[in-house]
Amino acid sequence: MGTALVYLVVMLLVAAVVFLLASLVFGRGEELEPLPPGVSPTRLPERDITGADLAQVRFQPVLRGYKMSEVDWVLQRVGAELDALRTRLAELDPSQAHGYPHPERGDQR
Secondary structure: HHHHHHHHHHHHHHHHHHHHHHHHHOOOOOOOOOOOOOOOOOOOOOOOOOOHHHOOOOEEOOOOOOOOHHHHHHHHHHHHHHHHHHHHHHHOOOOOOOOOOOHHHHOOO
8 A cells, every 4th residue: 555655646746747847848838918908809990891891700708798898899880880881871862861860960770
């Protein structure tokens, strides 16, 4: 029984030394440093958002779903783009824009 315990302790010590050496040599892996607070990896083009752009949007998962600030940001950007397009449509052809709210007039959705 005593010999088996010595072997077990030696194996644990060897495993700990090998693990420590490997972690010193290889580091923590290829982890990226954390983003600063308020910064999101979610990206959209500056203008002319397309359906393909929206299909490529990925949100950072958190404990309860997705990060709300990222989802709110995307919805705000797409909403602003949609409002701008509808305003431009109303300027070019008012008959085509019937029934759409006009942000400049203060209409709500």
